[in-house]
Amino acid sequence: MNTEVVSINSMALPAGNSAGVNQLRQPVASRAAAHEANSPKIDTGSAKPNSGQRAGKLLNGAFSTVMPPVLGLLLLVVVWAFVAQTTEYLPSPAKTWLSALEIFGDPFYDRGLNDKGIGWQLWASLKRVFEGFGLAALIGIPLGFMVGRFDALQRMMNPVISLLRPVSPLAWLPIGLAVFKAADPSAIFVIFITSIWPMVINTSLGVASVPQDYLNVARVLKLSEWKVFTKILLPASLPYVVTGIKLALGIAWLVIVAAEMLTGGVGIGFWIWDEWNNLNMAHIIVAIFVVGTVGLILEQSMAWVANRFDYRKN
Numbered sequence: 001m002n003t004e005v006v007s008i009n010s011m012a013l014p015a016g017n018s019a020g021v022n023q024l025r026q027p028v029a030s031r032a033a034a035h036e037a038n039s040p041k042i043d044t045g046s047a048k049p050n051s052g053q054r055a056g057k058l059l060n061g062a063f064s065t066v067m068p069p070v071l072g073l074l075l076l077v078v079v080w081a082f083v084a085q086t087t088e089y090l091p092s093p094a095k096t097w098l099s100a101l102e103i104f105g106d107p108f109y110d111r112g113l114n115d116k117g118i119g120w121q122l123w124a125s126l127k128r129v130f131e132g133f134g135l136a137a138l139i140g141i142p143l144g145f146m147v148g149r150f151d152a153l154q155r156m157m158n159p160v161i162s163l164l165r166p167v168s169p170l171a172w173l174p175i176g177l178a179v180f181k182a183a184d185p186s187a188i189f190v191i192f193i194t195s196i197w198p199m200v201i202n203t204s205l206g207v208a209s210v211p212q213d214y215l216n217v218a219r220v221l222k223l224s225e226w227k228v229f230t231k232i233l234l235p236a237s238l239p240y241v242v243t244g245i246k247l248a249l250g251i252a253w254l255v256i257v258a259a260e261m262l263t264g265g266v267g268i269g270f271w272i273w274d275e276w277n278n279l280n281m282a283h284i285i286v287a288i289f290v291v292g293t294v295g296l297i298l299e300q301s302m303a304w305v306a307n308r309f310d311y312r313k314n
Helices: 015-025 028-038 051-086 093-105 118-149 151-164 169-180 183-208 212-220 225-263 268-277 281-308
Strands: none
Touching (some): 118 183, 118 268, 118 281, 169 225, 183 225, 212 225, 225 281
C-alpha cells in the first residue's frame, strides 16, 4: 500500500486564507507575544498613594515630632502647679503667666541705671557673652591647632589645661575684679577663661585625629606649613572645631548669669538677683524661662552650624 506524504505548503487553500498560512509559519513565542499585546491590561493594584494618604503621613510625622515635647512641657507645668500648692512663696503657673505678660508688654523701658526692661537686660548679657566668647575663640582655636600639631607644645600645655579647666567660674571672678578694677571687664574675663578650654581641647583633638598618611603625603610633596594647614588640617578637623565652639558658647551663657549676680549692673543675672531682693518670685521664674530659651536657641544654632560643616554627614 502506497502512502502519500502531503506537505502543508502543497495544500491548496483559497486565496483569502493566505493569512492563515502566515500565522502557521510564525514561531510559537511570536504568536504568544502578539496575543499578550492584544489582550486587555489588568490593573494589579499597584496604585500610587493619593493626596489623602500623603497628607495623613505628614500629619503623623508632625504629630510624632511635636507631641513628645508638648507632653513634656505639660508634665512640667503639672508638677509645677502641684508644688506651688504646697508652698507659700512659689507662684503658680497662672500667676507667672500674668507676670510674663506684664514684663513683655514693655521689655525695653529705661527708667534709670537700675531700672531697665528685660530686653535691655538680655541685650547686655548677650553682649558680654559674645565679647568674652569671641576673645576665647580668637585665642583658643589657633592655640588648639598648634597644640594638636606639635607634640612638644602638647606635652607642655596638657598640665596647664588639666590644672585650670576644672576651676569653678566664680573662683575667677575675684581675680578679674582685682586685675580690671571694674565689674564689666571682670565678667568678660570669667567668660573668656572658662570658655576657652573646650575650643582648645576639641581643636587639638581634631588635628591629632588627622590620618598620618595625609601628613606623609604632604611631606613627600614638600608642602609648606600653611598649605598643610589650609588643605589638610583645617578641612579634616573642622567638625571638631565647631563642636568645641558649640560647647564653649553653652558654657559662656551659663557663666554670665552667675557672674552678673555678683558683679551687678545691667544684665539678666543682675535682674534675677534684684528681683530676689524684692521677693518677686514670679519675675525670677520668668527670667529662668528666658535664660533657658536663649540658651536653647544658641545651642540649636550651633548644632545646625556643626552639622552643616561636618563632612562626615554631607
